Amino acid sequence: MCRGIASIVGRTIQRVSRPPCGYRQIRIQPEIERLNERVARRMVSAVTRLGKRVVIHVGDEALILQPKMTGLVVLDKPPDGEHVRLRVDLVGAPPIRLLFWDRRGLGTVELVRQAEIQQRLIEGRLGPDALEITVEEFCQRLGETSRPIKVALLDQKLLAGVGNLYASEMLHVAKIHPATVSSKISRRKLRLLHIAMREILLMAIAHDGSTLSDGTYRNALNESGTYQNQHRVYDRAGHPCPTCAAGRIQRMVQAQRSTFYCPRCQRRA
DNA sequence: ATTAATGTTCAGAA
DNA sequence: TTTCTGAACATTAA
Numbered sequence: 001m002c003r004g005i006a007s008i009v010g011r012t013i014q015r016v017s018r019p020p021c022g023y024r025q026i027r028i029q030p031e032i033e034r035l036n037e038r039v040a041r042r043m044v045s046a047v048t049r050l051g052k053r054v055v056i057h058v059g060d061e062a063l064i065l066q067p068k069m070t071g072l073v074v075l076d077k078p079p080d081g082e083h084v085r086l087r088v089d090l091v092g093a094p095p096i097r098l099l100f101w102d103r104r105g106l107g108t109v110e111l112v113r114q115a116e117i118q119q120r121l122i123e124g125r126l127g128p129d130a131l132e133i134t135v136e137e138f139c140q141r142l143g144e145t146s147r148p149i150k151v152a153l154l155d156q157k158l159l160a161g162v163g164n165l166y167a168s169e170m171l172h173v174a175k176i177h178p179a180t181v182s183s184k185i186s187r188r189k190l191r192l193l194h195i196a197m198r199e200i201l202l203m204a205i206a207h208d209g210s211t212l213s214d215g216t217y218r219n220a221l222n223e224s225g226t227y228q229n230q231h232r233v234y235d236r237a238g239h240p241c242p243t244c245a246a247g248r249i250q251r252m253v254q255a256q257r258s259t260f261y262c263p264r265c266q267r268r269a
Numbered sequence: 270a271t272t273a274a275t276g277t278t279c280a281g282a283a
Numbered sequence: 284t285t286t287c288t289g290a291a292c293a294t295t296a297a
Contacts, residue, residue, distance in 0.1 A: 052276085069277050070276085070292090105292050105293070106277065106293090108278090163276045164275090211276095213275090214274095215295095255286095256287090257277090
């Protein structure tokens with residue numbers, strides 16, 4: 001998403017608005033009028049990412065978009081006009097329009113002072129980013145929880161950026177059973193998992209993400225991702241394991257969310 | 270036609 | 284303290 005909207009950097013915001021939409025409004029802080037006062041006529045200096053959040057830097061403020069399950073940050077072309085939750089018009093030729101589209105409406109938008117990002121977001125809420133964290137810190141943090149490894153990976157306070165789909169994928173690459181108690185996993189296996197995590201996330205990003213059966217995910221140009229064609233286990237219950245061919249992919253539920261794995265090559269520690 | 274499931278996060282309970 | 288549960292919402296697959 002960040003890559004797709006990179007062209008707004010250097011542009012000046014004309015105004016932000018909340019288009020009429022037949023659904024309940026998403027949470028936006030501060031309220032839209034106040035938000036508009038604070039960002040209108042200011043320039044976007046950068047677009048960065050904080051775990052799964054998209055951060056748009058404008059002046060000494062940061063507009064933080066949290067897409068959650070079905071949110072998208074796109075330019076001009078939303079999947080449909082019914083679920084556009086926030087519109088950011090940018091000055092220039094041609095004019096560009098940044099849209100926060102969210103079908104379920106679980107996403108949120110908040111504006112915080114640049115200086116407050118550290119304390120408001122990171123401390124106590126977000127761990128190190130999954131693509132920044134060192135092997136040492138990765139092993140250290142996962143070594144300290146007794147939760148199942150799959151559940152721990154989804155805890156954004158431990159590390160930020162791993163979601164449900166990719167957690168299953170990386171555990172399969174590293175050949176770790178999703179229910180294994182995190183602290184009981186060997187140092188060697190955790191190092192393998194760190195590599196698998198980077199591999200999976202970087203590949204998924206390179207392929208523009210995964211558009212699942214509901215067709216929600218789109219890139220900034222309203223095109224489907226292609227990483228779903230590379231899935232090893234996610235949503236593939238019953239299929240043969242891509243690694244060992246003999247095992248069948250199984251689905252189970254952990255922390256009320258689906259986990260997929262191969263019982264044959266992901267043995268418990 | 271119901272029900273369960275969904276690339277998520279958070280408050281509040283256990 | 285850490286971990287678990289349910290809720291927020293709209294849509295689709297079973």
